[in-house]
Amino acid sequence: MTNKLFPVFDVPSVLAEDRKPRKRYRPAPLFDIESGEFDLTGARQPIYGSGYDAWVLWCTKTILTQRWAYRGYGRNAGIEAEGAFKAPDRKAQESVFSRTISEALLADPAGRTRAVRNFHFGWLADSLHITCEVIGRDGNSATIKTGLRR
Numbered sequence: 001m002t003n004k005l006f007p008v009f010d011v012p013s014v015l016a017e018d019r020k021p022r023k024r025y026r027p028a029p030l031f032d033i034e035s036g037e038f039d040l041t042g043a044r045q046p047i048y049g050s051g052y053d054a055w056v057l058w059c060t061k062t063i064l065t066q067r068w069a070y071r072g073y074g075r076n077a078g079i080e081a082e083g084a085f086k087a088p089d090r091k092a093q094e095s096v097f098s099r100t101i102s103e104a105l106l107a108d109p110a111g112r113t114r115a116v117r118n119f120h121f122g123w124l125a126d127s128l129h130i131t132c133e134v135i136g137r138d139g140n141s142a143t144i145k146t147g148l149r150r
Contacts, residue, residue, distance in 0.1 A: 025051025025112055025136075033060060055112045056142045059134050062104050063146050076107035085150050094121050097130065105134060112136050126150055 029046035030039040030053065039047040049057070065078035084096035102116040115135040122129035129147045136142075 025055050025138075026110070027051050028054035028057070031057055031061070033057075033064065052136075052140060052142075055110075055136060055140075056134075056144070058108070058110075059105055059113070059142065059144050060146055063101055063130065063144065064148070067100075067104070074109070076104065076109075079104045081148055090121075090123060093128075094119070097121070097128070101130070101132060 027048045027050055030049045031037075032039055041047060062077065063079055065073065066082060067078035067080050068075070069078065079100040080096070081100075084093050084100060087093040087096050098119045101119075105113045105116050113134055114137045116132055117135070118131075118133040120131040122131075127147050127149045129145070131143060131145045134142050134144055
């Protein structure tokens with residue numbers, strides 16, 4: 001008989017192997033940004049995309065949402081596009097857009113976004129086309145392409 005208060009034993013290796021990795025991104029219904037409607041099956045049931053697709057959609061919708069314009073969204077949702085368009089010149093506007101987009105995407109409540117980089121801007125008469133690369137916490141990356149009107 002040993003004089004130990006608590007017994008000591010080895011954990012079987014089978015228990016350690018049975019653990020499944022936790023999903024990083026949760027799946028969500030797909031949304032068609034152009035039509036403003038959820039994608040549905042013929043039976044009118046929502047079509048779910050992968051968690052990665054949901055993250056890319058969230059990033060795109062965040063860039064297209066004017067910050068503080070909708071009561072249904074939290075304080076960190078969306079970008080400050082109206083303020084960015086008021087900057088004195090295009091270089092300053094691009095700088096403000098880079099900052100506000102980065103802040104909005106890094107404020108992801110699900111914590112999926114690690115970095116935002118490689119901004120490219122294309123100007124037309126009344127609109128701005130924005131392309132940026134978003135890096136996820138798990139190393140996945142996505143190129144987000146969207147446009148904003150003044």
